[in-house]
Amino acid sequence: MEIPQPKRENLLRRARHLIKKFLKGKFPNHFPDPVTFESTARNALNYQCDLQYFMDIDPAAKGFAPQFVSRFGGFHPPGEQRALNRIDIGDRVRADMLLLLLREITVRRVPGALAELGVYRGTSARLLHHYCPERKLYLFDTFSGFAAKDFEKESLNVGYNQQQQFTDTSLDVVLQTVSPLNAHVIPIVGFFPESATTAAVAENYALVHLDADLEAPIAAGLDFFWPRLNPGGFVVVHDYNSWPGSRLAVDRFLAGQRAVAVPMPDKSGSIVLGKT
Numbered sequence: 001m002e003i004p005q006p007k008r009e010n011l012l013r014r015a016r017h018l019i020k021k022f023l024k025g026k027f028p029n030h031f032p033d034p035v036t037f038e039s040t041a042r043n044a045l046n047y048q049c050d051l052q053y054f055m056d057i058d059p060a061a062k063g064f065a066p067q068f069v070s071r072f073g074g075f076h077p078p079g080e081q082r083a084l085n086r087i088d089i090g091d092r093v094r095a096d097m098l099l100l101l102l103r104e105i106t107v108r109r110v111p112g113a114l115a116e117l118g119v120y121r122g123t124s125a126r127l128l129h130h131y132c133p134e135r136k137l138y139l140f141d142t143f144s145g146f147a148a149k150d151f152e153k154e155s156l157n158v159g160y161n162q163q164q165q166f167t168d169t170s171l172d173v174v175l176q177t178v179s180p181l182n183a184h185v186i187p188i189v190g191f192f193p194e195s196a197t198t199a200a201v202a203e204n205y206a207l208v209h210l211d212a213d214l215e216a217p218i219a220a221g222l223d224f225f226w227p228r229l230n231p232g233g234f235v236v237v238h239d240y241n242s243w244p245g246s247r248l249a250v251d252r253f254l255a256g257q258r259a260v261a262v263p264m265p266d267k268s269g270s271i272v273l274g275k276t
């Protein structure tokens, strides 16, 4: 039976509220995990989602494909059980994309470190490190929000005017979020690219997540990381289809490169650049 739209929306709002409570640990024993809970809630509400919500290799998917997963491993490389981070990063497609890219560099044995430029409170960093805790993970951020000089340029170029975003964080917050905290987690505090340490300059990378929003740091990130990316590696640029500065920086960079560029349908429209 189809539930009328307003009632359905109300029920979904309620389900989201419960999920948030669950994630904050207020119902510790109620449901096995948030993904199963959300999927159950959606099914119970007979909610037909036109966009694919879970991949078929995800046990929470309606179309879960157990034979495929037992043969090819699903999110896990065959024969391995890596820790999948099911913390909500606010975008299921993006989380799955990052997991699959981590899986690719693992299965194809692409050597090199991981890096993230734009860490904020460490949510996506946690996902990266959780899956590949054996790789070095360089975390670049001011840990106090946008830098004034990037921001001034951005407001001139694209009219963006929200400098105060992402100030409610600190290195401590990030170090409490990223887990397991081991010696491979390497925070680099300060304005990028000037902040890059000798070790970061000398490093080779397998996967880089550029999530700095503004044109200047993303352009600097592409210039810095691309020459240091190993063949088979990826640079993911977030916000390519939502933040003008990100789009401008990537398009300008691609004009002079032979990178394979694949746009992604995650919430903010990332783009993945692959190196051959």
Ligand SMILES: C[S@@+](CC[C@H](N)C(=O)[O-])C[C@H]1O[C@@H](n2cnc3c(N)ncnc32)[C@H](O)[C@@H]1O
Pocket (backbone or CB within 6 Å): 089, 117, 118, 119, 120, 121, 122, 123, 124, 125, 140, 141, 142, 143, 144, 145, 146, 147, 150, 166, 190, 191, 192, 193, 211, 212, 213, 214, 217
């Ligand atoms: C969108 S947030 C990152 C979100 C994070 N990846 C997550 O999943 O929660 C953007 C971050 O980029 C950082 N950032 C922007 N420009 C920077 C620069 N030039 N140097 C260092 N950090 C910068 C900001 O401080 C902010 O924390």
